[in-house]
Amino acid sequence: MAFRAAVVTFPGSNCDRDLAVALEKVSGTPALRVWHGDAELPERLDFIALPGGFSYGDYLRCGAMAARSPIVRAVIEAAHAGVPVLGICNGFQVLTESGLLPGALMRNAQLKFVCRTVPLTVENSQSLFTGAYEQGATIHLPVAHHDGNYFADEATLDRLEGEGRVAFRYGDAVNGSQRSIAGVLNAAGNVLGMMPHPERAIEPELGGSDGRTLFESAVKALVAA
Amino acid sequence: MKVRVFVSLKPGVLDPQGRAVHHALEGLGFAGVDDVRVGRMIELDVADATSDAALEQMCQKLLANMVIENYRIEKLETA
Numbered sequence: 400m401a402f403r404a405a406v407v408t409f410p411g412s413n414c415d416r417d418l419a420v421a422l423e424k425v426s427g428t429p430a431l432r433v434w435h436g437d438a439e440l441p442e443r444l445d446f447i448a449l450p451g452g453f454s455y456g457d458y459l460r461c462g463a464m465a466a467r468s469p470i471v472r473a474v475i476e477a478a479h480a481g482v483p484v485l486g487i488c489n490g491f492q493v494l495t496e497s498g499l500l501p502g503a504l505m506r507n508a509q510l511k512f513v514c515r516t517v518p519l520t521v522e523n524s525q526s527l528f529t530g531a532y533e534q535g536a537t538i539h540l541p542v543a544h545h546d547g548n549y550f551a552d553e554a555t556l557d558r559l560e561g562e563g564r565v566a567f568r569y570g571d572a573v574n575g576s577q578r579s580i581a582g583v584l585n586a587a588g589n590v591l592g593m594m595p596h597p598e599r600a601i602e603p604e605l606g607g608s609d610g611r612t613l614f615e616s617a618v619k620a621l622v623a624a
Numbered sequence: 625m626k627v628r629v630f631v632s633l634k635p636g637v638l639d640p641q642g643r644a645v646h647h648a649l650e651g652l653g654f655a656g657v658d659d660v661r662v663g664r665m666i667e668l669d670v671a672d673a674t675s676d677a678a679l680e681q682m683c684q685k686l687l688a689n690m691v692i693e694n695y696r697i698e699k700l701e702t703a
Contacts, residue, residue: 460689467686496689503691506640550637550692575640 402426402618404446407474409435409454409465414487414598418450421598425614426622438469445621446483447474449490451543451596461504461546462492471497483527483617484590488544491582491592500583500592501559502551507544508575514543516606518570519581519595523563526584528591531616537570538609540595547594549576549583559583566591625672626700627679631688632663 404422408415419430431441455464465471471493478484478499486494494500507513516539524534556578559565567582582593597610633639639661646660666687679697688695
């Protein structure tokens, strides 16, 4: 069965092609490309991916304009209907701005753009995005962001931890994120937002293949279902 | 009608930019600055009939991120 994935491109997205390549390499099916101004998503999608970049030039707040674009209204509807949605970097910012994920991503605590490969702990290997990782495994993925400092109030953080919704945690000081949170899931488990870039680590030639496992997890979970 | 919306970080939310500005002020020799927080002011020119409720909605739906920010609306008298 073909894996029908869509990658949304906003003006200013710059990881959309990498994401489409990663999805195609792992699933064997080319990803559909969707433009931000489209009002509707393709039908019968198995997976929606929001890429990194600087949508709308990061005007107002990172992800704020994209979160109000026509296509994201359709993404929100699809997410509520259970379609898996992955937001990476700017895509994560779009997901928090849209209300699909709790919290917000603020300016890095050290105020600097951080661009390097970081160690991460897999905190939840039971989700459809992380099922092929070992629980508690340390993996390495690149980060490249200026606003990845995850913030939520204490009650929200406690709830996220208690419900196993912290998917990934940084293994060292990266950006000042509360409780070193690098990726979070929604309550239903079908939406994941993360600052690190799995699509930039899908084969050893790219410096590592720890990111490939995330796409393999999703394809395996969804195609088998 | 001109309207100004002041968006600021909620109390308790760490403001790295404010902290950097604070350090810079100290570096310039200004003593006695206890704290600095950076916000944003947005100026709108709206129809005179625009309701307060509509302005509130604009702030809550887009201009401020209610997770981390507060807002204050100031209406300027038209000259």
